[in-house]
Amino acid sequence: MRALTFQAPGKVQIEDRPEPTLSADDDAIVRVEASGVCGSDLHIYHGRVPVDPGFTLGHEFVGTVLDAGAGVTDVAVGDRVLACFLTACGRCFFCRKRDFHKCESSRVFGHGKALGNLQGAQAEQVLVPHANLTLRRVPAGLGIDAALFAGDVMGTGFHAVQSAGLTPGESVAVLGLGPVGLCAVQAAQALGAGNVLAIDTVADRLAMAARFGATPIHLTDDDPKKAIRAATHGRGVDLAVDAVGDPKALDLACRLARNAGRVSATGVYTERCEVHMGVVWIKGLTIHAGQANVVGHVDAVLALMTAGHVDPTPIVTKHMKLDDAPEAYAAYARREVLKVVLEP
Ligand SMILES: [Zn+2]
Ligand SMILES: [Zn+2]
Structure with missing residues (x-):
């Protein structure tokens, strides 16, 4: 064969x-x-x-x-x-x-x-x-x-939000709109998320996230932190999904999550990666990680x-x-x- x-x-x-x-x-x-x-x-x-x-x-x-x-x-x-x-x-x-x-x-x-x-x-x-x-x-x-x-x-997009305990009405930011990120956008909505904010640099991917019902945010042309604050009464999102697997995305996810919020590290990591533990500790974040x-x-x-x-x-x-x-x-x-x- x-x-x-x-x-x-x-x-x-x-x-x-x-x-x-x-x-x-x-x-x-x-x-x-x-x-x-x-x-x-x-x-x-x-x-x-x-x-x-x-x-x-x-x-x-x-x-x-x-x-x-x-x-x-x-x-x-x-x-x-x-x-x-x-x-x-x-x-x-x-x-x-x-x-x-x-x-x-x-x-x-x-x-x-x-x-x-x-x-x-x-x-x-x-x-x-x-x-x-x-x-x-x-x-x-x-x-x-x-x-x-x-x-x-x-299954991986679903895991990104479900395993991080998404409850109805919660706000979600998805960083990285490859197939997994776009599926996380859909899964978040299917599980009853309120506002879903989708971040990437590629226009086509942002457009598809918008077509799926998310609010598109351009990583560099827009100011994601400002946009997320504006959409969440200044608090940050309940759940931030890193669908990239890159230290910069994980760091941004930690900064976009609200106090006592959750971060889902869904993108693949196999090596050492630094996050600002001061941000994680002071905000009291919970990080969910790993394969779906x-x-x-x-x-x-x-x-x-x-x-x-x-x-x-x-x-x-x-x-x-x-x-x-x-x-x-x-x-x-x-x-x-x-x-x-x-x-x-
Ligand atoms: Zn695959
Ligand atoms: Zn077994």
């Missing part, structure tokens, strides 16, 4: 790879109908996340179940399904606490040996471990592009999508053929696209 593999930093290519075979009782094999190219694929593409040459990339996918082990009971051959970007065993200490994102044997699709050695989904077929927990049927009436977001990007619990959230996210309360489909700015995936990566790296969907 054809698959998009990592070769070297800046180089991915379509290769012929063996079709996957079932190895455990609760494995399934999915024929991929659509896969997303994501910001975390870009970390691999740029060599920041080490992956062996020849490893198949991709962790966001929708497809049809081709084959399933005897222990797969929640989906069946022929079902159209979507996947979470990582697997969870369902049985360990963390899974029993529903902290599936910290599963002791978690594996991430398409991220190489360090994250479970699980081949990715930018391919014609993909092996899905623990299919009962990893897969969900695509609800009737939900489009493929929307379903593609449920197990990763919308997408397995824990996927049913709620799908319900919100099915009811029309969130709809990420406008974030898909390009559809391309799997064979053109190298060009899709290059376009993504040039920041020419928000979300590319690959179709075999």
Whole structure:
């Protein structure tokens, strides 16, 4: 089968790879109908996340179940399904606490040996471990592009606000309007936020946030602190979401949050990062951080999508053929696209 593999930093290519075979009782094999190219694929593409040459990339996918082990009971051959970007065993200490994102044997699709050695989904077929927990049927009436977001990007946007305890009527600032930030804007509104303020430098992204109902604020042309103060009786927002993963964004988030407010550090951090602890301490901020619990959230996210309360489909700015995936990566790296969907 054809698959998009990592070769070297800046180089991915379509290769012929063996079709996957079932190895455990609760494995399934999915024929991929659509896969997303994501910001975390870009970390691999740029060599920041080490992956062996020849490893198949991709962790966001929708497809049809081709084959399933005897222990797969929640989906069946022929079902159209979507996947979470990582697997969870369902049985360990963390899974029993529903902290599936910290599963002791978690594996991430398409991220190489360090994250479970699980081949990715930018391919014609993909092996899905623990299919009962990893897969969900695509609800009737939900489009493929929307379903593609449920197990990763919308799950992460949802986590950014839900895990930080958003309650109805609260004000939210979202810093960084990539796909996750835009999904956080939608999720905040779906969960009943009052004012949602969206900050970025890219005009198209600000326009999309406005289309989703947020108040757009340009990071440099406007004065975010002044704009946020004006919108919140001078107090700052109840919740500030850093959807960038950059120390400057995290610092600004701390400054935009109100006294005793919350900051959600949703963008990826793997290294030391300074925040002004005086600001955090004096304001009494609570910082929520880490990877999203997408397995824990996927049913709620799908319900919100099915009811029309969130709809990420406008974030898909390009559809391309799997064979053109190298060009899709290059376009993504040039920041020419928000979300590319690959179709075999
Ligand atoms: Zn992703
Ligand atoms: Zn587990």
